[in-house]
Amino acid sequence: MIDLAQLRSCTKCGLSVTRQRVVVGSGPSHAALMIVGEAPGANEDEGGEPFIGRSGRLLFQLLDEEVGLTREQCFVTNVVKCRPPGNRTPTREELGACRPWFLGQIQDVAPRVVLALGNTAAKSIFGFTEGMAAVHGRVCQLGDARGLATYHPAAALRGGPSVVDVMRRDLLVLKRLLGEL
Numbered sequence: 001m002i003d004l005a006q007l008r009s010c011t012k013c014g015l016s017v018t019r020q021r022v023v024v025g026s027g028p029s030h031a032a033l034m035i036v037g038e039a040p041g042a043n044e045d046e047g048g049e050p051f052i053g054r055s056g057r058l059l060f061q062l063l064d065e066e067v068g069l070t071r072e073q074c075f076v077t078n079v080v081k082c083r084p085p086g087n088r089t090p091t092r093e094e095l096g097a098c099r100p101w102f103l104g105q106i107q108d109v110a111p112r113v114v115l116a117l118g119n120t121a122a123k124s125i126f127g128f129t130e131g132m133a134a135v136h137g138r139v140c141q142l143g144d145a146r147g148l149a150t151y152h153p154a155a156a157l158r159g160g161p162s163v164v165d166v167m168r169r170d171l172l173v174l175k176r177l178l179g180e181l
Helices: 004-008 042-047 054-067 092-109 119-126 153-159 161-180
Strands: 033-037 074-078 113-117 140-142 145-150
Touching: 033 092, 033 119, 054 153, 054 161, 074 092, 092 119, 113 119, 113 161, 119 140, 119 145, 145 161, 153 161
Parallel strands: 033 074, 033 113, 113 145
Antiparallel strands: 140 145
């Protein structure tokens, strides 16, 4: 079990100097679905929860429409727990510093399915080397859990309806996985 006090005071990387707060994650302690993004953005760094901005609203709208799940039914976190300055992609060192915290969360929550959002999360969690266009919707094994990746909702906000359509199809795969387990 991860020590939340230790996590909230972590100084394992340089992000500890620039963050407002550590964004641990939120949701039921034993949720069937764990949703994992890259790192907190400005809204999350300020508000202390993952996916509380525009991207989060789109994500949970799609999740409700395609899977029938609400935010309150999912555990939501990021592979990196502190906001990189300017919302840049986390470095390899930052990902490595947060990896034990993230792996501890997977052990603690023990989800049946893990949904990785975006390239950074998908590569970090599943070890993918290809980009999202090649790996989205692909079902993987992650210990006792199953997993898949889809586009980050921020990409859908930038990319428009075609990216949203791909996310919807991937969420139907997620719905099938949840129904099988």
